[in-house]
Amino acid sequence: MTLQNPNPTDEALSEEEHVLATGRVLLIACGALAHEILALKRLNGWDHLALRCLPANLHLRPEKIPAEVARVVTEERAQYDDIFVVYADCGTGGLLAKECASLGVEMIAGPHCYAFFEGVDAFAAHPDEITAFYLTDFLVRQFDAFVIKPMGLDRHPQLRDMYFGNYTKLVYQAQTDDPALTEKAKLCAARLGLAFERRFTGYGELETALAQV
Structure with a gap:
């Protein structure tokens, strides 16, 4: 991430x-x-x-x-x-x-980057998404390196509720139409106990x- x-x-x-x-x-x-x-x-x-x-x-x-x-x-x-x-x-x-x-x-x-991939104005139009956790193609590929390990969740999975207890969904902003990445993003959401949403933003x-x- x-x-x-x-x-x-x-x-x-x-x-x-x-x-x-x-x-x-x-x-x-x-x-x-x-x-x-x-x-x-x-x-x-x-x-x-x-x-x-x-x-x-x-x-x-x-x-x-x-x-x-x-x-x-x-x-x-x-x-x-x-x-x-x-x-x-x-x-x-x-x-x-x-x-x-x-x-x-x-x-x-x-x-x-979450804002400019989706479009700054479009991103700002979702103020209710304060409980959304965002991933891009890069962060889906690097989920362990940028989310799991830095937060210590690989060693202390019980910290999940402290970090993500107030989140409700994971939003995957897809730059490419890659089914394998989409499946991996779904697994990321499941690991965090969050609902999953995919948005194809392109670049x-x-x-x-x-x-x-």
Whole structure:
């Protein structure tokens, strides 16, 4: 939030990952989005975009994201015509937007990836979903690494009620129409004792944003 896909972009990265690509514009992205960004590059022929991903597990320590983004911008600025940050706020409390503004680089709009996959306005139209727990394709693949193990549920399953007792459903925002991932998402919901809902979002505003870069 185990692995059958050997693609390293789907792993819970412990080290910074460089995705080999060439282009005039650098995307600095969360590793959780690498698979989707590379798919969009292929589908749309966006050969002008290069990609450098930071570890997906930075989401477990969002206060570190602004400094890591700033570090990469400083390292790479001279090599590219432009830089675009493919993070939403992602729990930084506005600090990432402030950092990007000071660096003179743009970032994707939205509070987090769940919102821009569904569409920020559409996501905001569901204020009653405060009791929903969201997964994307990446988080379904990485459920153990990003949910079960960090919360200690593999060692102390009794903590489930403390963490998820106030949730009512798991919403799987599917980027791809993959029956195997859907079945795995259903198992994730069952493990947490939550009702299951699947919404096919596709790439949502991630694709819209990158089309304008």
